[in-house]
Amino acid sequence: MKHCFTIILLIINFLVYSQEKISLDYYLPGDISYNPNIPTPQSVLGYVPGKWHVTHDKLIQYMTALAKASPRVHLENRGHTYEDRPLILLTITAEKNQQQLSKIQKEHRQLTEKNAYSLAIENMPAVVYQGFSIHGNEPSGTNAALLVAYYLAAGEGEKINQLLDNVVVLFDPALNPDGIQRFAYWANTNKSKNISTDPQDREYSEIWPGGRTNHYWFDMNRDWLPVQLPESKARIHTFHQWYPNILTDHHEMGPNSTFFFQPGVQSRTHPLTPKLNQELTKKIGNFHANALDKIGSLYFTEENFDDFYYGKGSTFPDINGGVGILFEQGSSRGHAQKTQNGILTFPFTIRNQFITALSTLEAAKSMRKELLAYQRDFYNDIRKTKNNQSYVFGSEKDAASAYHLAEILKRHQVKIYDVKNDFSSKGKAYKKGYSYIVPKNQRQRKVIEAIFEKRTSFTDSLFYDVSAWNFPLAFNLNFNENASSHMGPEITDLRPRNPKKVSNSQYAYLMEWHEYYTPKALYQLLSKGIRVKVGMKPFSLEGKKYDYGTLLIPVQNQRAHQEELHQLLQTVSSSNHIDITAVSTGLTQGIDLGSNQFKTLFLPKIALLTGQGITSYDAGEIWHLMDQRYDIPITKLDTEHIQYRDLSKYTHIIMCNTRGTVFDKEMISKLKSWVHAGGNLIGYRNVANFFKNHEFMNIEYNKPEIKATDVTFGERADFYGAKRIGGAIFNAKIDRSHPINFGYTNENIALFKNTTLFIKPTTYGYKNPIQYTSKPLLSGYINKDNLASIKNTVAFRHQNSGKGNVLLFTDNTNFRAFWYGTNKLLMNAIFFGNIM
Secondary structure (H helix, E strand, C coil), X not given: CHHHHHHHHHHHHHHHHCHHXXXXXXXXXXXXXXXXXXXXXHHHHCCCCCCCCCCHHHHHHHHHHHHHHCCCEEEEEEXXXXXXXXXXXXXXXXXXXXXXXXXXXXXXXXXXXXXXXHCCHHHCCEEEEEEECCCCCCCHHHHHHHHHHHHHHHEECHHHHHHHHHEEEEEECCCCHHHXXXXXXXXXXXXXXXXXXXXXXXXXXXXXXXXXXXXXXXXXXXXXXXXXXXXXHHHHHHHHHHCCCEEEEEEEECCCCCEEXXXXXXXXXXXXXXXXXXXXXXXXXXXXXXXXXXXXXXXXXXXXXXXXXXXXXXXXXHHCCCEEEEEEEECCCCCEEEECCEEEEHHHHHHHHXXXXXXXXXXXXXXXXXXXXXXXXHHHHHHHCCCCCEEEEECXXXXXXXXXXXXXXXXXCCCCXXXXXXEEECCEEECCCCEEEEXXXXXXXXXXXXXXXXXXXXXXXXXXXXXXXXXXXXXXXXXXXXCHHHEEEECCCCCCCCCCCCCCCXXXXXXXXXXXXXXHHHHHXXXXXXXXXXXXXXXXXXXXXXXXXXXXXXXXXXCCCHHHHHHHHHHHXXXXXXXXXXXXXXXXXXXXXCCCCEEECXXXXXXXXXXXXXXXXXXXXXXXXXXXXXXXXXXXXXXXXXXXXXXXXXXXXXXXXXXXXXXXXXXXXXXXXXXXXXXXXXXXXXXXXXXXXXXXXXXXXXXXXXXXXXXXXXXXXXXXHCCCCCCEEEEEEECCCCHHHCCCCCCEEEEEECCCCCECCCCCHHHCCEEEEEEEEEECCXXXXXXXXXXXXXXXXXXXXXXXXXXXXXXXXXXXXXXXXXXXXXXXXXXXXXXX
């Protein structure tokens, strides 16, 4: 035994200190031969994978070389990331399959249709989508992809021939090109010739925001269902072109862990997923176990991870007739570092990912008929269970939000229909052009149910991710069931609503604040020097009712003359799909247009705190919202440099959720002075503690009492895990007369919450404009103690400070880019903070 242990240590030291000598033999199985005419990774990269972290440009270079050299490989570019990196896909299969690929694809899609049982599945190949490193700083996947692609392109012999005859591989070597590039730069530029294995070395502590996320700092492994990012749009399009039988998602976890493959905690599987799915997952897992056993790699299953949220890559296929597989490899986070399991090398992590990528394909080949039959039966079961109900969703004032939800449904191949006439249901109005109907009796019914469901009872109280994600609530849309009688024609060409043409006025124009893109329109006007006012009260004019927050654009005393103003407003209206109404008089029923109840608005100059101590996800969501949705310039101020910056240049500073200590006393004093001088400081989530502790705002918490008297040592983790709010949806009543709620038409709003910050209301009712109800839970899991504590607390606070304002949201109003319904709360804080 002692002798064996010494050999193992020598092998480890060899790998750590002599990565220059690693060859393909370390990775590749020796039971097949390899075509010498197919380029090896090192012939293109200049090194064997594992010596350096591959950059995305070199990855593309190698995959392109493979596609040129091998008739088994077809390469396509499906689009570009925000940083204009290509989103490539390799389709790898036997040459004879390549020659009839469109036929194979058509037949495979036919498995989801009515005539599926006419197909001879015994003659059909299985389809496997292999995706690598959706988190850029989990790079062993993408680096293993170099080797998997080479193995499939160059391998020769009966074994590889049988595999490629029976399997079509949709090969996505870098799910997150921008993140991979960012992390590879960090790891490579901090690598020493004599590799440091000290976990405290700079190499293993990448700087903020790290390479995990994409350009706007999104965790893209949460976007498979919302589909808001270009990377997601490309792969979801591919998914629905093929409906793969297996989809793999190669990740990494902490260095002290070994290797994980699914199934995870099966009691936490979403109820819409068939039980057979988990049985197949477990059966596929036996192939992984066998492969890892052969190379002596430790692993674990049925712990920690789950299949509940359908927005993850490993869970999304489960509601589309396939099987999703999550792999998690303990990460070297660089080239080699000491761990509780010894020295973990980058090549070792690559080899595990490579081996399980191959074991997945072996499982697909061996279980081919079983997987094809499962997919066929999955959709047949949906057809057998007739459901003639339908959902209707929409907003009588906000066509854009309804359109964007319809857009998501269309991306998931859901059929949507127009409403044939305006109607009301359960007190909510649904207008043609502002609403859509979704019948449940269609192929994608399970996807529809997942998107629309409200669930408050669960078999398990722990969740790896969110426990609720109802899309109509996220979009602040009305929705009901049983609207089939109002269903008009199917919408095959979805387009945004066209606004009415803007008439010319010599007096004034009015624009209501309900539509999603009104903040973008307002900024466009203010940036052109146009004088705009906001109405503090409703009024009626020329037969039309105008709500709180209506914008007034006078014609007189503008920088632009009458015709220029009209042309500008026409452009703003058409580009933002917003109605702007010309009026000929200022005499109204209610506040007249010359009233002091119309407050002048000013062009905001916004800074967003970023860098060390700031939660990058939250900051990225705001950056994306401003930059991509609203075209509003935003300055990213790094926390490490802010003490040297001139804050007087900004009217607003946004401070997202923080981690640890962000500012010293001098910087806190500087922020206070800026606010007192007229600045608007907007905080999110645990910034509440910062505001309270440093006297920016008076806050009193409603804290639940935690009693763990009957909890054993073995139960303690689950006990405290259940006290978290991983992500649920709650109902709040709103004061529509308060500027923070301008643009909202209902008396209630659905809020996403994943904190346990419960702030007590003040004794002044008008200072509690967003307050949770006494029965707040709409969807998701919350512990009974937390549920008691959230009742009647507030989600927003505002406090004047000198000439400025401090504004606080207890939770994220911009969650994962698809929580459209509360985006306007932030915009109201920006544009109307000075008039609260």
